[in-house]
Amino acid sequence: MIIKLENARIYDPINKINGKVKDLYIKNQYIVDKPKSGEKISKKINLKNKIIMAGGIDIHSHIAGGKVNLARLLLPEEHREHLYPSSENLRSGSGLGTCSSFHIGYKYAKLGYCAVFEPAVLPSNARSAIIEMSDIPFVDKGTYTVLSNDDFLLNLIQKKISQKKINDYVAWILNSTKGLGIKIVNPGGINAFKFNQRALDLDEKNKKYGITPRSILKVLTKSLIDLKAPHPIHVHGCNLGVPGNVNTTIKQIKAVEGKPMHLTHIQYHSYDNKGDRKFSSGASLLAENINKQKNITCDVGQIMFGQTVTASADTMSQYKNHHFARPKKWICADIECDAGCGIVPFEYQDKNFVNSLQWAIGLELFLLIKDPWRIYLTTDHPNGAAFTAYPKLIKLLMDKSFRDGEFEKINKEAQKSSVLGNLKREYSLYDIAILTRAGPAKVLGLTNIGHLGIGAKANITVYNNKEDKEEMFENPFMVFKDGNLIVKNGKIQKVFNGKFYTAETDFDKKIEKEISSYFQKYMGRGMESFKIKNQELWDYGIETENIKCDRNDY
């Protein structure tokens, strides 16, 4: 069956289409070329005055895993405030920042998103996180497995083991945990916190292993390049949230010596320590560096005002921040000799100096980093805000007068400390399509999503062309996933599951002997129980899409 979407204005940056009126054809879940004469078009949908983009891609959103469930456990009050009844074809649910699984899928679909990546899956928790994700409908999914704090890896680095062997270990982890990428979280710092170190800067040594975050960062960055992994190393750096950390972030950029690196939620890593309050914006400084360093991509982790909950593997930072918990309760955990986890509820307030400046810093970064192909739209859901805030964030980027109005409402001292009011840049629809579709697809090494060219998945979002961009982006007219109409005028039509992306790589199997012995002695379970087998995923109806590690543009 061929469906023709006609007369819409199309924004498809990967194919360099900027607002041209063009027809699209869908056949068997994919976008196809114009049918030959005689080939039957089963359905024509006239989309005159509508706008089309590929389905959105969220490169960094905490949608599953132990940390999200701990946050749900900690905050029944948040869930009681956001209750969703069941209906004929939809399950009931609750929550906003830590929304229950089915409704994460429903909400993303309603926003026109078709792929979401869970960025902090601990190796030990990967199996249940993936099973949990099988209850998030519609969107394609994938995970980044957290390395950089596990005792096995740190021991290898301490012993100055060859890069080749580290690559084997990284590849083994990717395969065993079904990850698409590898994420660094506070390299060495989570481990150091287990030995009661309360901070660890880029060149400070971990007490136990005597190695620095810099050495871990370098080794893992190289590893992903050597493996030709789809996505370069995804980095949550040292000193998250610490005033003055922008200098550490810049040092980290220099540390990788021009190699590709994705810096995540940079808003939390862009703080300077100037002024009376020893807290100021480092956005200009960081943007200047990122503008120069073409090897760096980033997502912002914008904060939006209101109640949310922060959830992170960075136990060191989360423990430090627990004093700011609102409501006053928090959870931390030391996890399985591989990482940790911290849950701290947060209320970002527009009258609070620090929160206001955090908000402004995020927007400054969006507006000062020039190349939209290297910066992606995230709120680090739910850390900065729930992903449902994206439409408002898009309006802030596209509409200077609205932005100025919002800027007027924040803490006055923060206004004085920010250059935001002087920034005139307004994002275009084409730019937004890059930030939310084309850019993330490109950096993730995924060629069949994020665009509307022939052969792409028919993941298509149709918007009403409205002056108010928040209204436009929060309620797409139609959303197609794999060629199926899943949302029309905000109403979900048909429920099914998307695919699960994994990276497919090879490694020297000899490393399993050492890993197996390590598991046997220390881990309380065997290596075979750690490795996730394909059959286990298929048993939950999870269809995998394996991405070969053959990226050749590093």
Added chain:
Amino acid sequence: MKNINFTCPFCSLLCDDVQLEIKKNSFKPVNSGCSLLVSSLKKKINDQFSRVNGKKTNISEAITELSLMIKESKSTLFTGMATDIKGTKAALNIIDKYKCIVDHFSGDSYSKNLKSMQETGGFFLTLSELKNRADTIIIFQSTGEELPRLFEKYIFPKKTINNLKKRKVIFIGTKVPKFFYKNKKIINFEFIKLDSINLLNFLSSIRNSINFETKEAKDKRILYLLDILKKTNYGSILWNASEFQNDISDVIINEINLLIQDLNKFTRFSGLSLSASDHVLTVNEVLLWQTGFPIRTSFANGFPTHDTNQFSTKKLIDNKEIDLVVWINSFNEKSIVINKKIKNVLIGIPSHPQKNNVDIFIPVGTPGLDHNSHLLRVDKVVSMPLKKIRNISLPSVDQILNKVKEGVTDDN
């Protein structure tokens, strides 16, 4: 006769280092003396019939009857819920759609932990951290009977990553675990005898000393423990809610969680609750991700409503606030409460002694014996894959419940 590797489903340690000698469909552990494993494998299956009103029938008739009952019920409780991830998912699919209530065998004790988590949070750890990192382990009144190999594998292990030579193990409670006495020649531990009420006072005094550095004369035991806490590099505290005096257990747990938070101001400490019987944690995790709430949640309003007091199994049955109760237990023969004034259904293992006393009995297999499965360990982080090893054609809970749901929907 041959030997196979086996992951044991009978407690939340989910040990995967077990070897079984297999002869037809009978199994004998070769390298484990775990009492729970041995007794669980010994259960004899005399028949595998379903029963309706005590009379043997075929499984499809029993499923049809159950579908009809759910359809006619004004309020159904699913409880026991001793099942795996898939079983929980299948149950929730019905519970949500047909506006039922869900609780668990361990509802009473686990809800004490829940309450503390919801009020204060906490600082936790997983089993490998416990095994490899802790130089001090304090155990509050936990005999370890629910997790028989906990002490052997994780408290007194042979090897640790951090080469911990001198681990301090302190047991505080009324009854020292049997394991400690049996092994007293090869392990070192200390015992502070305290009942629940004195334990609560003890915890409060320790917390006061840490937070306010009170100089009042102290109990020697408090001084001793404070000294140990100060010398600890990484400590762990373990407890089991079901072994504290019930009416104050939530306060004790709260004090423990707060104590751990206090200790982290100057050293590293973390805790682990050992309340995990009948895989309550597996069920709870699925509930949390699918609905946003833990056990003791009702869907009567069309959306989840969570209340640890209102939706207790005992209360709902005693007060006849439900007209149908569906008990699920795929692991053991734990006794169920039967109130003849309401309908009672048991989806259980074929040897369950109460199978003739309920309105409907449907036999199911055990995860990891009769079908592949996934269960979560006591630390909630690690999920283990379990493999079918027995071929006696017993269906799984999810297979039964998926059929039941089809039946309810068909009748519409």
